[in-house]
Structure formats: structure tokens, C-alpha cells
Amino acid sequence: MDGTKRGCLQPRYNSPVVQVGLIGVVCFCCPGMFSALSGLGGGGQVEHTVANNANTALYTTFAVFGILGGGIYNILGPHMTLFTGCCTYVLYAASFMYYNHMHTSAFVIIAGALLGVGAGLLWAGQGAIMTSYPTQDRKGVYISLFWSVFSFGGVVGGFIPFILNYSSTNASVNDGTYIAFMSFMAFGTILTLGLLHPDRVIRDDGSKVTLVKYSDVWIEACEIMKLFKNRNMLLLTPACWASNFFITYQFNNVNGLIFNVRTRGFSNAFYCVAQILGSIGIGYVLDFSCKCRRKRGFIGLGIVALMGTAIWGGGLASQLKYDSNKSAMNDLDFKNSGSAYAEPFVLYFCYGLLDAMFQTLCYWTIGALADDSHTLSRYSGFYKGVQSAGAAVAWHIDSQKTSLLAQLLINWGLASLSYPLVFLVILLSVTDGTSKQEIEENGLEQPARINFSMISLETKFTIDQQILCSL
Template sequence: MSDKEVNLVQGAPAPVDTAAYTTSDIPPRPPGWKYKGLKLPGCKEIWYASPKAQLLMVSFVCFLCPGLYNALGGLGGGGQLNATVQANASTATYAVFAIVGFFSGSFANKLGIKITLSLGGIGYSLYSASFLCYNHTKNEGFVTFAGAFLGLCAGLLWTAQGAIMMAYPREQSKGRYISSFWVIFNLGGVIGALIVLVQNLNNHSGTVTDGTYAAFIVLMFVGAVLALFLVNADDVIREDGSKVIIMKEPTWQSEFYGLWECIHLSPWVVLLFPMFFASNIFYTYQQNGVNAAHFNLRARSLNSLLYWLAQILGALVYGGLLDLPNIRRSIRAKGALVSLFVLTFAIWGGGYAFEKNQPPRQVTTDPAYESMKIDYTDPGYLGPAFLYIFYGFYDACWQTSIYWWMGALSNSGRKTANMAGFYKGIQSAGAAVFWALDGHHVSYRVLYGVTFGICAVSILVAAPVIWLRIKDTTDVEEDLKFSDEILEDVAPTAVLEEKRAAFETGV
């Protein structure tokens, strides 16, 4: 089963509110342990093969794998004194990711969702192992190779995660599902940063200890194993009794053709591409140009912890606001766009006030400068720390908004899968470009200016889509047209009729 089978296939959009059902309206769940309900005090009933349980498991896989990876990256330089090694590895990661991201659904469809996510975990674990190896051998080639392999694995993992997260929830719950995922995922960054902080309180070398990398290797491997306990998409049953409808054995041709059809039938999606491109580029400047350049290891560890905590806050705030029931969905979408534009100028404007007073890269990268970097006990620490916190908050608002907008544009599992593939592929292309710039020692001030400019302009480019294409409810006929165009050559008429009936009834 694949990430794109949750995707690939048509998840029933379930436009019907579960509250509208009576107990007799909802068909009984099949027998078996996967459907045995558990009801905790103050909570709704949950079962193993329910969307909530499965999304919770996917969240913890990402908590242990990319979440801990973020903690490592948040230190700047992957925890190394020489940030160029990590910059080159990240360039390899995102260059491969950019290519794999466009077609990862096709590969994952052949491998199955469990293997897809497990491979992702192995890639992250190997990446951490390469830094442990570098501590002793200074083998930059192995770190770069591990980065490239991670790009392959992460492309599969994130396409699976994105499509599942957008296809499983009902329309009125997508914001909460996205924010819940973002909270759990970023707890990985928080816990990882806490591990680094505790283990390196008295470390003044500028490079994290072997024990830190070893802990990350083990935890990431646990995440890879956890992915094997997911159920297949066709076993998942929603609260209203509806199931995800699976298109059996799609061909490679239909998969690649689907990417073209996504643009052909929805050409407006290209206006979102600049925001996709911008969605990871700010990490380069924030992590290496701010955190690694101007803070010592102890302060970097604390900054990373605060950064990922701020991500959790941002996800909770935006996820909750995007699902406010008393405000029309189209209004919420526009409000998110306007607020994100205001935040861009407010936070990055504060970033300029900090950046203009900092020494150039050639000074901050000199090993002798390490003893002069800001420590969290210094009087001047508080202001830059708050700036870094707001950078983390901004990132969560950006990512949550994009996921919610994509989910609001379609209930088609197939269509959201293709958009998720475009999103991660273009996002990774942007990250690869900016990590390459960092690896070539472009000045931090230039990185700041280009990052700020792209973020601001990309919001304006996306505005027509958010303003004109997001309605108060998703157009079922448009989703059906897209699906029928894609699947008519690979799915028998009976499957298409079943799919259409599911869309029209919500079950």
C-alpha cells in the first residue's frame, strides 16, 4: 500500500458532517482488533484503523525521524563546528529530494506505505551516523552520500505523510489534523534539542558529542520500525463509516501522466509554486546564518529548543483559526494569506535590525571566533533569542497554511497527492539552491535579503489562487472530472462508478 494509495486513489471527501448521522445511519465496523473501539474519558471513540489513530502513528514516525533531523539541523552545521560539511550534505539531500519529490508517489505505490516510511527512517538514521563517523574520520564524502540517500528516502516519506494528512480528514477537520501533526512532529525537534542541550552543557568545542549522535541514530531507527505497524489505507474506516477507496494496481504511465494532468486541468496550481519554493529556504539563513554564526553550542542548543517550541505554538494557533466553524472557509483562507504577509514583514523586518549589526561571514566562520559567540548567560542574548523564536513561529504558520490551502482546494486523494508531490519537490529544489549558496560561502546578508524577498513576493503571486479558487466547500464535480480523466485508462467502469457514488453520498 502506498502513500499515494491514500492519495492515489480517491479518499472519499466525506463532506457530510458526522454529527448529522444517527447511530443507525453509520454501518457497523468489521470485526477484528483493528476496529475495536477505545473510549477514554472526555474523548471520542478511537480504533486502531481509524484516521485519528493512523495519523497519530504517522506523526510519531515523523517525530522520531525528520523531527529529530530538524533538531540536528537547528543547531547549525548539523552540530559541527565546520558548517560547510552540513551545507554540502543538505545540498545533496534536497537536490535528490527535488527530483524524487515529483515522482515519489509512483515509487511509493510500488513499495507500499509501510516500506516507504521505514525507508525514510533508515535514511535519517544513516544521516546521523555519518556525522558520528565524521567526528572520528573527517570523511566528508560519506556525509554527502548519506545526505543524498536521505533525499531519496525523505522524498518517499514526505509524499506519504502529506497525502495521508490531506486525504484522511473530513473538510471541517483538516486544519486540526494538520496542526495536530505539526505539534507532534515538532515535539521531535523539541526533544532532540533538549537531548543536545543536556549532553552539551559543558561542551565548549563547538561540536556535539558522540553520545548525542548515537542517541539520534537509535531513536530514528525506532521511527523506521514504528512505520511497519501502520495499516493499509483500504483498512481505514472513518467515524461516519466511510472508507478510502483504492484504485488497484495503477500503472507507471498513469502515475506520471497524473502529474501532467494536475497542471493541465488545474493550471492555477503553478501560482502556488513560488510559495512551495520558499517554504524551506529560510532554514539556511536561520540555522547557519544566525544560530551557528553568532551563538556558541550551548546557546545554539537552547535556541533550537525554543525554535521548535515556537513551531508548536504556531501550528496550534493557525490550525485552530483555520478551522473556526463560525467563519466561512473562503474568508479564513484569505485571512491566513493576509496575516502571513503581515508576519513576513514584521518578523523579517526585525531580522534586518539584527543582521545589519553582525560581523561578516569570514569573521564568524573563523574557529577563533567561537569563544566570542553569544552565550545564553550573556546580557545581549534575550533579543536575538526572541527573534529566533519568532522565526520558528513563522515557519509553522507558513507550512500549516500551505497544507490547509492544498486540502481546501481538493478532497481528491489523487489530486492532493500530486499537489503534495509538487510541494515537496519544489520545496526541496529551493532548499537545495540555498544550501548550495551557503556551501559556496555567499554572505549571510545576501542570504537574508534574498530569502525575505522571495517569501514576500511568493505570497503575492499565490494570492489569486487563495482569493478565487478556495470556496466555502469543495466542488465535487471538479474532483470527479480530474479523477475520471486520470483513471479511465486504468480503472474499470465499476470502480469509477463506485468512486463517484462515494463522492456524492459521502460514504
């Protein structure tokens, strides 16, 4: 029985599970806290316009550097790329504390744009680590591991404003909230220096993470341009676009609009708990539901599609009960509102469940298309780039005071459009061995081809005898 079958949780520092767990902790501290901050609605401010404009700038630059991030990661390596990316999260949180006192939006918007650059670098590297380090039959497990650790950052981040603003009557969060976020982000930034280079990571079955030495800017630029002609990437574009589009509606217009300040943190913590549960559940299905990997993908997609339809349908029923003119809705409190709080809380919890399931499915599908970290860093960068372009549009749509019902229907429609296209990618390109695309692009041998140089002399002699007898 090989190392993979014995279990994927080996306590070696250079094992994939430790390195994926470590990048999970980095994202716990940086994107996890950023998600908690965004989940407060308007970055914890009563007026959402500044946060919306900052997020529009953020996701615009994120769209560009998300796509470029894979190439930059391949050239600079993990330490410089991830450290630089994480530094921008600290600056972003600091800009909101500055806004609390100065009420000047320029710094917040500039910090948002810089965070888009940093996030592009961080997520391209994260995607490469998460999808290329595990073996093909354990990618769902590793994606779930990362997503659970990362989402737990949102749980902790959600309870920070809940505790620090428990007795506050202000509509905006206090300075201590932003300082706590900055402290976590600074720790995550330092932690990136502990990540190993991919060529030092050894899987539990003894194999090394595939690493092709690319250090030429021109080569990386050409490889990135090829992504826009790649059939699978084009088919996945609607799913990439939809995968963060709904965040604006859920954070600003469900959590941010319906609940008061302390309850937003409480609800957001459980949104992240739901993400953990959703990722673990769908990750198990994608790795263990049956022997055939393609069939597992179909089963996972079917579950996500059915749950997505049900949850967005529930969201529509809830949305019809209120609109953006009912400012009194943000008075709902987890402690004092009784049953009126229960329905939107359960809906928001289900939104978190669906978010993690949808994104885990996307990452699993991308991870099934190749194994080497360089290819998957580009694929992950493309995913985050297109995802961020969609998010930039979503934040801008909300800043224009677009009808909440219209925003919900757009989100539901985008998700529904992506399901059949993901089905095509799984049907055409996901196999039970090395992916077709990896064979074509990297010049690998077909797995079924026999390499006689690897066969023992005894086996060769047996084959020769059988041939002679047949003659």
C-alpha cells in the first residue's frame, strides 16, 4: 500500500498537506480577514459608497494581475510573490481606520487598487500550491483542507467586530476592529516566508511536485496569451465570472442591509462556518463518491446545481419582502429580533454553503486539467483574473444603486449559465489518468504506452517466450 493510500496527512514539513495547510493559514490571516471586513458591509462603514468604489478599483487591478500573477509567480517564486501580495492587505485595512478619522476616500480607493495587485499575486500562487501539490485522487481533499483553514479566518474575523462592537451603538465599527484585522494580516505576511519552494515538496508516494524551469518573461507572456485560446478556460469563463459576482449582493445587501453592526459580525462568522462545511462536503464527493473521476465531477456538479437553484430561489422569496429603501431593516439584532432574525440568518448561512461548494468545484475542475505547478499557476491566475473582473462589475453595479431584485436575478442567471459549460469541460477533458490537455501541451507520453526500458530482464524473457510460442 503506497503513501497516498495510507493517508494524506503526513507530518513532514516538506509534505504537500503541510504546505497546503500553511498557505491556508496565510489566507486565514489575509484574505480571510479581508472577507470578514468586507462581510460587514461597506467595510464596516455606514456608507457603502467609499467601500464600493475601493472594491471596484481593487477588482479591476485584481482582474489584470490575477491573469498575470501565474507568470509572475513562476518567475519570482513563492516567497517574493506571496510576501509582496500579503503586504497590501495590511495597507487596505489601515485605510479604513484612516477613513474613520479623516473621512477622505482617496486613500481607501488607492489602497483598494494596490490590494488588487497584491491579491492577484497571492491567489495565483495559492492556486498553484493547492491544485498541483496533491495527487490526482486527493485534489478534492486538499482543496477542502485549504478552504476550511482559509474560511476559519472568516469565522475568527467575524467574531472580532462582534466582540469589539458588542455594546456599541455606532453604525460604523471602531478602530480596535481594524487594528485586530491588521495584526492578523501582518502575521500572515511574515508566514509566507516559511513556505517551501515547489521543487522541495515531496508527495507521500515519494514523487516530487512537477516543476518546469521557466524564468523568461517572454515565455510566460506567451503562455498567458495562450490561455485566451484555451478551450477549457473559455468554457470555464462564465463560472469564473460568477464565482465572486454574488459576494457584493450577499455582503452589502443581505448582511450589510438587514442586520445591525454587531449582528453582521455574528452572521458573517457563521457564513464562514457554512463555507467550511460546504467545502468539506463537496470535496468528499469529488474524491470519494465513486471510482471514476469524471463521474465524480458530474455528481459534484449536479449537487451544486440543485442546491444553487434551491438557495437562490429562497433568496428570491426573501428579497421580495424588502428593498433598499427600507433602511429600518438594518436594525435586526441576533439577540433582540427573535424569529425575524432567523429567516435571513439561515438564508445567509446557505449562501456561504453555496459559495464554498461552487468555488471548490471550480478549483477541482481546474486541478483535473494538469498536474505541474507552472501550468496550474496560470490556470488559477486566469480563474482569479476573470473572477475579479466580474466582482469589479458587481461592485460598480451596486454603487449605482441598482435594484436589489435585479442584482439577485443577475447572480442567479450567471450561476445557472455556468453549469452546462462546466459539464462540457468535465466531459471533454477530465480523465482518470493524466489529463488530455496536459499530454498535448507538455508533450508527455500516453499513460498506456509501455516503456520496455523499465521492465525487468525476467519480464522481458517471459514476453519473448510467449511471442515464440505464438509463432
